[in-house]
Amino acid sequence: MNKPYNHTKATLALAKASFRSIMRSPSAVVFTLAFPLIFILVFGFLGGGGIKVDLAIAPGSDLQNPVIKALEETAVINLVKNKSKTEIAQQLEKGNIAGVIDVRKNTVPQPAYLANVQYTSASMDKGNILKSVLNNLMFMLNTRDLKPSVAEIRESTVHGRTYRTIDFILPGQLGFSLLSTGVFGTAFVFFSLRQTLVIKRFFATPVKRASIILGEGLARIGFALLGAVFIIMIGHFFFHFTLIHGIVTVLNMLVLSIIGLIVFMGFGFVVSGIAKSESTIPPIANIITLPQFLLSGTFFSIDHFPVWLQPISRALPLTYLNDAMRQVAFEGAGLWDVKLQILIMLIWGIAIYALAVKVFKWE
Amino acid sequence: MDRNNAIISVRNLVKNYADFTAVKGLSFDVYENEIFGLLGPNGAGKTTTLEIIETLREKTSGEIIVDGFSVDHDANEIKRIIGVQLQAAGYYPNLNLVELMELFAGLYGVNIKPMEMLEKVNLQDKAKAKYKALSGGQKQRFSIATTLLNSPKIIFLDEPTTGLDPQARRNLWDLITEIRKNGTTVVITTHYMDEAEQLCDRVAFVERGEIIALDTPDNLIDQLLSRGFERTKEVKKANLEDVFINLTGKEWREG
Ligand SMILES: Nc1ncnc2c1ncn2[C@@H]1O[C@H](COP(=O)(O)OP(=O)(O)OP(=O)(O)O)[C@@H](O)[C@H]1O
Numbered sequence: 001m002n003k004p005y006n007h008t009k010a011t012l013a014l015a016k017a018s019f020r021s022i023m024r025s026p027s028a029v030v031f032t033l034a035f036p037l038i039f040i041l042v043f044g045f046l047g048g049g050g051i052k053v054d055l056a057i058a059p060g061s062d063l064q065n066p067v068i069k070a071l072e073e074t075a076v077i078n079l080v081k082n083k084s085k086t087e088i089a090q091q092l093e094k095g096n097i098a099g100v101i102d103v104r105k106n107t108v109p110q111p112a113y114l115a116n117v118q119y120t121s122a123s124m125d126k127g128n129i130l131k132s133v134l135n136n137l138m139f140m141l142n143t144r145d146l147k148p149s150v151a152e153i154r155e156s157t158v159h160g161r162t163y164r165t166i167d168f169i170l171p172g173q174l175g176f177s178l179l180s181t182g183v184f185g186t187a188f189v190f191f192s193l194r195q196t197l198v199i200k201r202f203f204a205t206p207v208k209r210a211s212i213i214l215g216e217g218l219a220r221i222g223f224a225l226l227g228a229v230f231i232i233m234i235g236h237f238f239f240h241f242t243l244i245h246g247i248v249t250v251l252n253m254l255v256l257s258i259i260g261l262i263v264f265m266g267f268g269f270v271v272s273g274i275a276k277s278e279s280t281i282p283p284i285a286n287i288i289t290l291p292q293f294l295l296s297g298t299f300f301s302i303d304h305f306p307v308w309l310q311p312i313s314r315a316l317p318l319t320y321l322n323d324a325m326r327q328v329a330f331e332g333a334g335l336w337d338v339k340l341q342i343l344i345m346l347i348w349g350i351a352i353y354a355l356a357v358k359v360f361k362w363e
Numbered sequence: 364m365d366r367n368n369a370i371i372s373v374r375n376l377v378k379n380y381a382d383f384t385a386v387k388g389l390s391f392d393v394y395e396n397e398i399f400g401l402l403g404p405n406g407a408g409k410t411t412t413l414e415i416i417e418t419l420r421e422k423t424s425g426e427i428i429v430d431g432f433s434v435d436h437d438a439n440e441i442k443r444i445i446g447v448q449l450q451a452a453g454y455y456p457n458l459n460l461v462e463l464m465e466l467f468a469g470l471y472g473v474n475i476k477p478m479e480m481l482e483k484v485n486l487q488d489k490a491k492a493k494y495k496a497l498s499g500g501q502k503q504r505f506s507i508a509t510t511l512l513n514s515p516k517i518i519f520l521d522e523p524t525t526g527l528d529p530q531a532r533r534n535l536w537d538l539i540t541e542i543r544k545n546g547t548t549v550v551i552t553t554h555y556m557d558e559a560e561q562l563c564d565r566v567a568f569v570e571r572g573e574i575i576a577l578d579t580p581d582n583l584i585d586q587l588l589s590r591g592f593e594r595t596k597e598v599k600k601a602n603l604e605d606v607f608i609n610l611t612g613k614e615w616r617e618g
């Protein structure tokens with residue numbers, strides 16, 4: 001009787017119970033897995049229809065050459081013709097177009113053409129897509145006509161990867177899955193445990209409040225990570241989702257998932273505290289999740305949004321989770337490379353937990 | 364049995380809910396290893412009093428010592444040595460009884476065999492059932508099983524037999540007697556006077572937050588008789604409950 005009470009054991013017992021309960025709850029499974037998977041399947045089968053990269057053709061560029069022809073046939077690329085130099089410069093600056101290409105007949109016989117490409121720092125993610133597409137294209141053109149090389153691209157930092165729709169869609173769906181699990185799951189669980197007096201019975205045992213929060217949190221993180229791994233695997237093996245450094249990339253994505261989920265759970269605690277009844281949870285939670293679902297680059301890059309909307313998008317935590325996920329998965333960034341995104345999520349985390357501490361109710 | 368060794372002592376307990384005073388200066392002792400009953404009409408303040416002793420509610424004023432620990436400073440020590448059956452409580456959703464027992468074992472920091480605990484209240488056949496799928500009486504029995512997990516020194520039972528059939532009630536009396544025999548002190552509330560008479564060593568009658576009588580059931584009955592009380596109708600040697608038990612047998616019901 002005198003041996004000290006074991007808080008770790010209590011926390012783990014709770015985590016285990018909660019995990020079992022989540023796994024048996026249909027709504028949790030639907031929100032975390034089914035919805036994201038449906039979107040992934042839809043976009044996965046739709047193929048390249050998702051993203052367009054605008055590429056301007058410089059005035060005076062040669063138009064009748066295999067490079068331009070191939071670009072015209074590339075679904076991802078949208079060629080912008082007949083623009084003046086100044087127009088192009090302006091649009092490049094705003095990031096409305098991802099780059100400008102200038103193809104010239106070569107003065108020496110090999111290669112036949114030279115292509116000058118200029119990217120813009122205002123649209124780096126598009127620029128990277130463009131680089132991959134061009135590189136891929138050049139490789140194909142050059143190997144198809146084995147004789148004299150058709151063209152050579154004067155470009156140094158090119159990765160030989162194809163940017164597929166899935167590479168954009170999957171991180172967004174993963175982010176949204178984490179958002180809904182974090183907000184809805186946490187809000188419902190704590191509200192109903194309080195309402196059905198489960199927490200009251202817990203309080204009659206020596207368990208600490210921190211253990212209850214921690215146990216629930218661990219279970220939810222465990223569940224969400226399982227979901228994340230599942231989504232990533234489906235994407236990778238069925239739709240060629242790019243994982244540059246393989247397992248390391250997956251691990252980095254999971255670390256990002258944990259950070260994101262912890263932040264989103266903070267919203268869940270707030271919702272469970274301010275909801276007056278079980279039926280008011282979904283509307284309140286939707287106020288938090290829907291704008292992020294629409295504005296955080298889940299389906300479309302936020303660069304496509306009207307300029308006035310972009311600052312709002314850039315204020316939302318999911319935007320940074322999505323952004324970090326895409327950089328890690330497709331561009332092979334390490335966690336340190338996305339430290340800015342992580343920092344912004346952490347700032348959100350601190351703010352939301354400060355609020356949660358104020359509004360959370362135990363009874 | 365040492366009748367003078369108080370394991371719980373309550374002094375001048377007052378509880379206000381906003382501007383309503385639910386408990387008005389209660390004082391009583393519960394002796395070690397006795398079965399102590401709190402009786403009284405609905406809203407008298409029984410549950411309030413119990414839950415303050417269990418450290419689940421804040422008191423307004425007064426002093427409470429449980430096995431040497433003060434509810435003000437040692438709530439966690441008290442929680443470790445008591446078992447609590449709440450009048451209204453819920454259990455974690457989507458878990459079966461064995462899993463719930465494992466959860467509580469973790470929360471109390473003890474190692475138990477879930478099946479053995481369930482056997483104590485004859486629920487071994489429902490081990491894989493969800494709490495929600497139990498009948499009212501089975502829920503009560505499960506609730507009691509969770510109070511025994513940490514081999515407590517004191518258990519608090521708030522209307523444990525409400526909703527039970529006569530057999531289950533009797534079997535629960537046997538269980539409570541058994542628990543007491545193992546050295547545990549029992550504090551119980553009930554609205555069944557036959558139960559209190561049968562089980563309790565001493566009972567306190569609470570009305571509107573005040574104790575109006577506290578003694579052994581025998582003494583209280585004798586006092587009433589000495590005041591010249593007589594039943595209006597002579598009772599037969601058996602009652603309808605005896606008929607029920609006689610017709611349906613003594614065993615626990617599973618269904
Ligand atoms: N949380 C609360 N807020 C306000 N008033 C309360 C609260 N809990 C109990 N009360 C009031 O305090 C009084 C005592 O309630 P309590 O639950 O202690 O009664 P009880 O003796 O257990 O009754 P019962 O036999 O019906 O279980 C009641 O008048 C009740 O309305």
Ligand SMILES: [Mg+2]
Pocket residue numbers: 409410411450521
């Ligand atoms: Mg009561």
